[in-house]
Amino acid sequence: MENIANTSDIKSLIIDVSEKINKKNLSIFVHTSLNTNNIKYSASDIIYANFLEYSKQYQILIFSNKFKYMLFEILNDEDKKLTRRENSSLINFNLYITKSFFVIFKDSIFYSYQTLNYKYKNDELLNFISKKFNITISNSYELSDLDLSEIINNSNKKKIISSFTNLNKKSNKSFILYILYLVLCVFLTLIYSAYDSNVENKKRLQKIISDKEKYLLASKVLKYRPLKNEYTNFINTADKYKLEILSFNYNHEQIEIRLSSKNKNNIYNFLDKYEKFILYNSITKEESTNMFIGTINVKSN
Numbered sequence: 001m002e003n004i005a006n007t008s009d010i011k012s013l014i015i016d017v018s019e020k021i022n023k024k025n026l027s028i029f030v031h032t033s034l035n036t037n038n039i040k041y042s043a044s045d046i047i048y049a050n051f052l053e054y055s056k057q058y059q060i061l062i063f064s065n066k067f068k069y070m071l072f073e074i075l076n077d078e079d080k081k082l083t084r085r086e087n088s089s090l091i092n093f094n095l096y097i098t099k100s101f102f103v104i105f106k107d108s109i110f111y112s113y114q115t116l117n118y119k120y121k122n123d124e125l126l127n128f129i130s131k132k133f134n135i136t137i138s139n140s141y142e143l144s145d146l147d148l149s150e151i152i153n154n155s156n157k158k159k160i161i162s163s164f165t166n167l168n169k170k171s172n173k174s175f176i177l178y179i180l181y182l183v184l185c186v187f188l189t190l191i192y193s194a195y196d197s198n199v200e201n202k203k204r205l206q207k208i209i210s211d212k213e214k215y216l217l218a219s220k221v222l223k224y225r226p227l228k229n230e231y232t233n234f235i236n237t238a239d240k241y242k243l244e245i246l247s248f249n250y251n252h253e254q255i256e257i258r259l260s261s262k263n264k265n266n267i268y269n270f271l272d273k274y275e276k277f278i279l280y281n282s283i284t285k286e287e288s289t290n291m292f293i294g295t296i297n298v299k300s301n
Helices: 023-036 071-086 122-133 145-154 172-221 228-240 264-273
Strands: 011-016 046-052 057-063 093-097 101-106 109-115 139-142 244-250 254-261 278-286 291-299
Touching (some): 011 023, 023 057, 046 109, 071 109, 228 244, 228 254, 228 264
Parallel strands (some): 093 139
Antiparallel strands (some): 011 057, 093 101
């Protein structure tokens, strides 16, 4: 019986509903119901759901995929034999009662299953089933452990075909789509990273070219005075205090520098460095960018 899920291997849950659920929404309903009721299951478990039409309920059954079928499914062939002998045109609900569970078949098709925690009297059990499932049992059969063992041993297990669909099974198509989605995400991330890096490199290059052009222009206009050293000092000092040079204007009397920083103290530190040479300075704040702008005029000679 290593391939048969016994009562202790099967988890069962019955949920009340207002109507039968559309097949495409059934899997979502089942997983939501299990999570809501704190019933644990793994991704590899087999999950079945059966609609109990007369009581407007769904019975959910969960068991490990190491089993091929559930114990009560073996009784299905036995029920088919009895139904053929009866040859009735009416709807038949056959009840099989064992020591640990009962199972109901409707016209030789599984209808419901439930474990038994203690022994019911026959009329008590029929009354319970009638109230819970809103059906009337046509025939009931009590099976001893010996009877159940004989049925299991004599059954042709190769012919047992489950009437259920595993709602916990991921299709190959879904898996492939998921892999394609991951590949697409990685591809788009790499493209964005390359684009972002390219934009930053262009900005740096444009700033270097702009600064170089300003320096060369000042050098040509004021050939009589070497500007390189002073310009280099200003650049180094600005970098030291984490300042961005917005503009650098030079004439024979003074140098005007415009700096920006999110920290006002960084501009003050720059002012302290060139305190002896400062002709004029002002600090304003741009509300739109939350940046402080420092305008500083320094003696050029």
